[in-house]
Amino acid sequence: MASRKRTLLKVIILGDSGVGKTSLMNQYVNKKFSSQYKATIGADFLTKEVQVDDRLVTMQIWDTAGQERFQSLGVAFYRGADCCVLVYDVNSAKSFDNLENWRDEFLIQASPSDPDNFPFVVLGNKVDVEGGRARQVSEKKAKQWCASKGGIPHFDTSAKEDLNVDDAFQTIARNALKNEAEEELYIPETVDVNAAAAPRRPQSSCC
């Protein structure tokens, strides 16, 4: 057996400082929102159990610091991620433009085995601000970008109003699992009734 059943998914949230990464995560995991901004120092993670189809998996969501001065060790966090969530603020064109950098940075640092098909999900956060009048990045533009990067799923979200957050993370979990399924080796069924004594837990083959 090449890989044992994965029940833990590692998800990384990246994006400019202040776009709402921590808020999204908190809204999703703890159903809490605070409008007080507090820069994330270093990085931290939360875990959440999520049902994907008929599987219960545990998502380990890593929230990283957007501010560069807290980022020096970011590389360490990217390794072994199953999905990368890119967050921007729809009211800040700059944060959207930087997605490209974040994506590249992630691909360089995490160096996944198949960079072209690594699952990303893009979230345009803070759509609630001023009822959307302050919006600078249209959904169309964002979706165009996502399409140009190989069809990255895109969601308009609001951590404050809990808009689309669950859907987005459901997609994240699903894509992370898809990534895993593709990496697995297919093993034909065996009919050896007495083979149960074989090693049940395979050595993990991934790095």
Place this chain on the structure above:
Amino acid sequence: MAEGGGKAAAAAGTSGGRSGGQQIDAFTAQEILEERRVMCLEAWNQYALLGLSDGTLLLASPRPADGSAGSEAGGYDSGSEAGGRGGGSGTPAGPQSAQRGQDGQPKQGQPAQQEAQQAQQQQPQWAAVQALRGFGKGGVKQLVVARERSMLLCLADDGVNAFVLAGMRLKGQAGRTRGASMFAWHGGSDTLAVAVKRRVILFKYDGLEFVEQREASLPDAPACMALAGGTLYVGLTKRDYVAIDVGTGALSQLFTTKGTAPCMAVVSPSEVLLGRDSSAVLYGGDGRASKRGASGSSGGKGATGGRRRGGALAWSAPPAALALSAPYAVAFSEGVAEARLVEPLDSADLWQRLPLPLPAAAASLAVAPSAAPDGSLFVASRESGAVVQLRPVSFVRQAAQLLQLGEHEEALAMAALAPPEQAAERRQLEDLIHLAFGQRLFREGAYEEAMLHFGMSSLAGPLELLRLFPSLAPPKLLAAAAADQAEEEQAGGGGPGAQQGAAEAAAAGEQAASVEDGATSELQGEAFVAAVQQLMPYLLSHRSRLAAAAASPAQQREQQQEQQLEEGRRHAGPRQQTPAAAAAAIEAAQDPGPSPTTRAVLAQRRLQGSATATLLDTALLLALLALPDSGALLRFVQRPNCVDLEAGEAALRSLGRYSELVALYQTKGRHAAALELLHALSQGPEQLPAAPQGASAELRGLPGVWAAVKYVCHMPEGERDLSLISTHAKWILRADPDAGLEMFSNMQPPLPPSAALPMLTSYAPHLAGPYLEGALASGAAPPEQYEQELARIYLERLVGGTSGTSGTSGTAGGAAAAAAAAEGACGEGEGAAGEAPPESLPEYGKLRQLILGSRFLDYEALLRVMPQHRLLEVRAALLERLGRHTEALRILVHRLRSAPQAEAYCDRVYQRRQLALRERHRADLAAALRRQRQQREAAAAATAGGAPAAALYGCSSASTARSLQFEGSTAGFLATPAAGSGAAATKLQPVLSSSSSEGGADIYLLLVQVLLEEEDASGGFRPVQRAPDHAVWGEVACLLSRKRDAIPPLRALGLLPGEVALPLPFLEGALWGAGERRRSAAVARSLRRAEHVGLLGQLADAQQRSILLTPERNCSICYKRVGTAALVAFPSGLLAHYSCWRRASSGTGQQGAAGAAVNGGSAAREWR
């Protein structure tokens, strides 16, 4: 067959589970009743329903005496399973604990036994609570609860009857079922199948009655049957299984079992488990073997059991009956009940064998077709009448068992089955499982997975993580952090639950420690690096959490203070607070939302004292050291951190990572050590115990000097130690004077010159000047204090330079390579000429400039220390500032023989005086204006009494303004005495003509005088009596001619010795100049006059007005016609005879004033 089964069972016994699965306490058995007439069983809510052979329905339930009967149905028991384990000596508890002992995991053995003893006392007693006689005619043969319909289906001699549950009222009857042998019910499709002899009749229940659908005939008499989806599975007495399509009635043969009898159990509405030989197969609702086991949840690799492909379960003996209590299927055979997982939770198979007093024959076995809400199964032996309850052990406990067995994944999956009521327990257990699983995975080398699991366990704090990496955690720090944590837990752990959790955590920690001790010591080489790489993010996240935790209490406290302040204001005012509290509160109030930086600072301060933070940061440092150098370590130590200095220092030093060490020293405020290290790195890296690595390898020589300079410059002001700076300034200045200078001038905030100067003067005197220049320019040094100092330094340099340089160069010797350029130049000059003229030093010019430009120098003092016959230019400059021009000019002219310098000198003096004069003039003018205004205001105040004619006032004010102008200009003229040349006193250049002794021009005369002097033998000077030589004369003449505008010619002539020929060029120039000045003055005067006249005309034009005089107009005084008499006009337009007005106005002075004014205004009257 039976023999074969026995062998299989024996094999299972010896091999401890032939399928390699794990034995687990999934159920506990308890004999609850003895009822010899029992025919069939069913579970309903908390009741066990017993159908008796005499037609009685017996309801049994746990006796409410122990108070747990009510909750029994819903909640999972906490004790009775343990009762089974502790009380039933025949249970597998013995072998299991032995197994555990072998596994080296004796954890929880003691508490479990205690619990078991407790539970034994709590074991509920069952009793029949109700008996319904005559419930089923001729004996109750089968009971099934239709939960969806709240019905009890009962088979008796008169067929299948449906009763309303709870009330036990008859609700319906299935027709033509008299004499039926058995039936099956499917809740989802309301299908009832009844077997009558060799026929099966299918009914549909429509809510009121059972409607017959179709009938199918069977090849043999049925032994058991069950409905799954659209299929009826029937086990025949000849051990064949057939499937009948409910929709069509079509029958298909399945297989034949070699077991004692066919048996089956419903797994789900669409699945049924059929006993086949000594195994069981899952069949789906479509009449075919279910694929669930193979394709189930994990896409091709889920059925890791292998054995169970195609949905088969293997028992140790052919079962006589099957029952299902998720996730287990239980097979009953002679004397034993065997539970196995229907489908593996993760990969391992779990099983349990419970010895029960059961008969071998299926016919004498009664099994409840469904499990009670708590998962209990009921089984009875018709022979002995013993009714046994199989109670499931709570999932949490099962998970705990699995944890002890080392089946972590199964344990997690089992824990996930726990009902929400046990969420807290489950979480605690999961923490333990994740921790143990992580440790196992770690040992197996799956570091990433291990860390993921550690991350999910709240017990896997930094301490637990670091115990896996002894080399990252210095034992001393680990112990301190552990003590810290224990203390915290004691303080925080209020309830017994928390304490228990803490105890468990501690136990887990100990276990981890013991495991680690037992392990083959720490990882090495690449594996270690890989593991550390995985560890890193988790250490960092723990760090983030610590920081966040440290930051939040700070906020809370601030809020409290704010509240205090509020209350203080509300109740008694802030005066009643202690001053300190008030101050703190105010401070807090002023800073309602601390910026992230200040918060970080606060948090950092709090973290400093935390042993855990120290441990974490030290571990991070060591971990980063173990990883390839990416510069991250340097950045890490440069930021505030809690690294233990001792440990960090030792590690960094042994690896030669000195740059990081310097940064560490810096963040810890150990500046002396840092600078000492920089010194060593720059000046003698080979003497360090380990060769410098990383960034520090490049610090040899000058880069190191600059690094030290940067270090000193960035030292916080409060931590500056002058003696330390002084110590290091010495080598820095020696190694690179420029760097040293940079250091002193770039400190922020600047080092006071009083501290910097002594160092510079003692270590690098030649830099004191440049430093002070810079300090003066940047404002760091107050000029009034330090200009004198600078002048003194220059002077010393100039005076002492010639005598001292040789000494310096002697000591400096070959090391002078890095000497400053200035000194180098000086040295060269010295080498060439033997003694350098001080004039060639840059300080010479600078000193002169300083003297000429300064406003704060004490010239007298400087002059006193000035050497007598050297530095003449400087001396001249000093004399100039002292106003001793004669002496200065004599030096320039006679000593230096530099006429241009002398002339420049005079120009300077002249211009300075001109400037002073102009300023004085301007000040005078301003003062005069001010005076005028004051006078006017005073006058206005005095006359404000009641002048009737406001119009008059404008007129007079205009004239005063003009007169003021004239006065001002005349005052200017008067202030400049027109001495010497009267022509000079023109209006255009009144000031330039001034020639008082301070007026400026006489400086040129002085120069002429000095030029014409000669030195006598005694060193004094006297005017030349004879004609000077030609050169001197030419010079004087040229000078006079150039400065003819400034020099009064007559006075100049007076100075010239009598015998010389007339200085023609000078006189010519003077005359021409005078002529020109006169002409231009005349022009100016004419222009002024023309302007004046024009103005008067304009004034008249502006003031003229017309009065119409007609013969009819009267004098306003005598009322006679005005006629051609002399008249006056009043401003109001009235007319009067002049004579009348005179008469009238002589009466009052006021009138007179008005009349006069009117008279003035009447200049422009018009006659018609």
